[in-house]
Amino acid sequence: MNNDAQQATGSKEPSGNLSTARQHDQTSAARDEISPQREKALLDAMLRYQVGIDPDRLGSVLDLAAIGIVNSGWRNGPVEDWHAGDGPLSDGDMLRVNAHTTWRIREIARRWRTDLSLTAQSPIAALDALETDDVNWLAARIFRWLINPSRRLPTAVKLVDLAGDDLGEFTEHVNGTLGSFAATAERRGARYALYQAAAHGGLACPHWWGHTNLAGTRPHLRSHPGRLRPFALGTRRILEDPAFTRTSAGSGPQPSPANPPRPALGS
Incomplete structure (x- = not known):
């Protein structure tokens, strides 16, 4: 990003140390995620x-x-x-x-x-x-x-x-x-x-x-x-x-043939 663009957006290029720190944080977060x-x-x-x-x-x-x-x-x-x-x-x-x-x-x-x-x-x-x-x-x-x-x-x-x-x-x-x-x-x-x-x-x-x-x-x-x-x-x-x-029409889950469905509960 050139100086004009930086002044227009108010942003700055991240320093090398900051960029490295962010990469480290992302790596740590990925490692800390539980399966x-x-x-x-x-x-x-x-x-x-x-x-x-x-x-x-x-x-x-x-x-x-x-x-x-x-x-x-x-x-x-x-x-x-x-x-x-x-x-x-x-x-x-x-x-x-x-x-x-x-x-x-x-x-x-x-x-x-x-x-x-x-x-x-x-x-x-x-x-x-x-x-x-x-x-x-x-x-x-x-x-x-x-x-x-x-x-x-x-x-x-x-x-x-x-x-x-x-x-x-x-x-x-x-x-x-x-x-x-x-x-x-x-x-x-x-x-x-x-x-x-x-x-x-x-x-x-x-x-x-x-x-x-x-x-x-x-x-x-x-x-x-x-x-x-x-x-x-x-x-x-x-x-x-x-x-x-x-x-939602009251059909319900499909039971086994040995356990036929019963009427839906009333409201």
Whole structure:
């Protein structure tokens, strides 16, 4: 770059030392990147030793993943504004709604598991054989239940009445969260996506209803104030993706002939 160009742009040629330092940083970053296999192993260790579940058991991972999905898709979106300050959701309301939503998403996930001819005791490795549409169905089913404007909360208020003008913003938040969950499953596999969600639920929501920390005790319901998400919001959106249009009509994943599909859960 000549002097005139430097003056026009306000930039300078990097010195040799700076250029060398940048190359060193890039080399170090590349060397420090963990492989997908290593990352999955770290998630396995987190779930096993920090959260305290058996990450090889499908039922444990799926139940905890429900907490992570609810915390990200429901609790940490516009709902927080409805709860803050003079919002329409009191602390008690938030506790009840969080617990009910977690129970409902867990039931949807368990039905999905059963329709795939899997059980709570099935090895988590069984997820490695799933098709993309199988996970799309789960994401779309959870999405449709969460955003249903006629859904009545345990506080006896309908979602549309609670959300008011924020219903569109809430729908987009859930759209991005569940779309990113499905995109992660498509890119890295269903096991990895559920590991991520379960690790988030296990570490960010230790006092949440249904958490393993509460096993054998009376659940102490407390909503977690964190803003963590198990999946980074990406560009994939359930509402605009034809893949979800195919799976959102209630057909569900394809079970084995020995386990015919049951009717879809009601909203």
